[in-house]
Amino acid sequence: QKEVEQNSGPLSVPEGAIASLNCTYSDRVSQSFFWYRQYSGKSPELIMSIYSNGDKEDGRFTAQLNKASQYVSLLIRDSQPSDSATYLCAVKASGGFKTIFGAGTRLFVKA
């Protein structure tokens, strides 16, 4: 059973702080890694994708991938109350395999 594990939270951080969201996965042949944000009552929205080991930055978001440790994380700098949402980690192996979603981490940014 391929699994993607996330801490359900809630993770609470003050406004302006760095929020760190973590995800581990079980399938070693995973090739594609995604972070989605889901606001309450809405559908998931793609934030970042990462395919190679290391860091990938996009604005206030940084995704970090370590395939040896089977670990992917998302850092949100200068967190804002509007960042309060559930963040879903998703992992896919190449070659037609399904994308596996984690259960999500709820983030709460306090003003």
Next chain:
Amino acid sequence: GAVVSQHPSRVICKSGTSVKIECRSLDFQATTMFWYRQFPKQSLMLMATSNEGSKATYEQGVEKDKFLINHASLTLSTLTVTSAHPEDSSFYICSAETGSGTDTQYFGPGTRLTVL
């Protein structure tokens, strides 16, 4: 780019009726589309995977005769909930995969179904 639409956004129906939900990729051709269901405060649950021109692949426990999926073109997939009952009330979300090699899924805005 990579916009997925879903229609309707909200539907209320009586028990025993059928409801059709449309999912369209607006600016790309989707090799594969997915249908998810999400109950309040719970995770996404994949119901089925559909490829254009072929039968959908249903996840274990999902009744294929109750949740009919048609993927008529590279930009349109439909989900029909047949003989809906109150327990089918949920948030139904489709997604489409670009098939560009990165296999990124883009989600539609979802359809909230309430069965009375």
